[in-house]
Amino acid sequence: MAAAAPISPLAPKSVPDVAPIDGVRFASGEAAIRYKGRTDVTLVLFDEGTTVAGVLTKSKCPSAPVDWCRSMLPGGKARALVVNSGNANAFTGRVGAAAVQRTADLAVAALGIDEGSVFLASTGVIGEPLDASRFEGVLERLAGEATQDGIVAAARAIMTTDTFPKLATAEAMIDGIPVRLNGIAKGAGMIAPDMATMLSFLFTDAPIAAPALQAMLVEAVDHSFNAITVDSDTSTSDTLLIFATGAARSRGVHPIDTATDPRLDDFKAALRTVTLDLAQQVVRDGEGARKFVEVRVTGADTDAAAKVVAASIANSPLVKTAVAGEDANWGRVVMAVGKAGERAERDRLAIWFGDIRVAVDGLRDPTYDEAAVSTYMRGDTIAIRADLGLGEGRFTMWTCDLTKGYIEINGDYRS
Structure with a gap:
């Protein structure tokens, strides 16, 4: 059996004080x-x-x-x-x-x-x-x-x-x-x-x-x-x-x-x-995780459509590896939105990393600042938002980055 992994850097700092429940x-x-x-x-x-x-x-x-x-x-x-x-x-x-x-x-x-x-x-x-x-x-x-x-x-x-x-x-x-x-x-x-x-x-x-x-x-x-x-x-x-x-x-x-x-x-x-x-x-505690990622989709036709798009972003290996590499590669978010299968219009799409808007109206944001977004990506909690500009549908998912640690853990799992 492989040696126990070190505690995730994203783990809570302490175990909560859980009072007993009668019965x-x-x-x-x-x-x-x-x-x-x-x-x-x-x-x-x-x-x-x-x-x-x-x-x-x-x-x-x-x-x-x-x-x-x-x-x-x-x-x-x-x-x-x-x-x-x-x-x-x-x-x-x-x-x-x-x-x-x-x-x-x-x-x-x-x-x-x-x-x-x-x-x-x-x-x-x-x-x-x-x-x-x-x-x-x-x-x-x-x-x-x-x-x-x-x-x-x-x-x-x-x-x-x-x-x-x-x-x-x-x-x-x-x-x-x-x-x-x-x-x-x-x-x-x-x-x-x-x-x-x-x-x-x-x-x-x-x-x-x-x-x-x-x-x-x-x-x-x-x-x-x-x-x-x-x-x-x-x-x-x-x-x-x-x-x-x-x-x-x-x-x-x-x-x-x-x-x-x-x-x-x-x-x-x-x-x-x-x-x-x-x-x-x-x-x-995601295997090998170093970043906690919130994916928020707004402006979809329906909440159900927003969930499909959010899952497409959150499950994308390219998005997750970009986060692991601290690269605000918003093009990969565009890809994930486009492949999701729900209605989306390129020229209405806007994307944020944290509070920094990186793309809008189908183009890179005119105020895009690579240095600012690179600094943001070095944090251990990353928020990605995609607004489709179509309706009121919204959904939030949570995921983690994809690192070499995930491959190592699963490559050795039965060893």
Whole structure:
């Protein structure tokens, strides 16, 4: 196995102080699935009455755990989550399905819960069978070790090529009473989610029914996890789950059944904050990344058209390598807009790097200053804006630069 990469220079300066949530307990341990000398399995336990919702990869080659979660989500109830790193249990056929079933059986035996309340997720190498016997004894031991304050360890245990654990937290008011929302995520490569990131798990003590959770989660994902890309590749294993223990009922919060309930307004804002925070942390940990890039498209015919154009810019290897080389090569942005397939008119297009307009009306800006834009490109956060001059459509995506480090990490991934 290749040596661990140094922590991304774009990583947050500190891990957030994440207060525990009643009804959620964590334990992490070593199952030696692929990594030696580090934790690679996390068990999360939920009190009875916990509801669950989720969104999963749109890949036509989903992993066995994704199939499992997809079959369990309609039940809307959760008591346990088992996550392993090092092996995605994807493209493993009947052997993979059997490994998922065996893992669930071990969780049921260790915890005395119903199979339908067990959720599973795996991340790592694709195509290698997962030996579920590695979990024998481990899940039972972890069940006895689980504590409310184990979320940071859980975030570390689900890492693969990540260089730092990803956590976010927010507070919201419901019925005038504070409720908490915490989240963890993992992801650094194979990131163009089309649903969520590779793996992300959210936890709240709010008493919210599964259908309401589902509606809010889908909405939050559209402008967070579905608005990031590292390398344009959608994972087989993308899984985003949210668990609501309902423990805030004991503090006077009344249950909520529908996403349209006005009491959820503050919670929806907190959910958007946490999902966007986690999604941007994934980009900041992009494999080999040295620059965090915001791509904002305005003036498109529709928001949907703006998203297509933004994705074309954010996924362009030529744009991303220009950013890596600190070159404000706006011609590559023109290229990406033109190839996107949405309506664009050359002579209405304007482009900015930061606050510096570099092109307008189909030409280089008459006030273009190479020295000023070169200075801007040396920063570690770059904003690219393209205005199509056609309508009111707008969308923002986040990506990172493309460096030699990305090639090195992925060239050595299975070595």
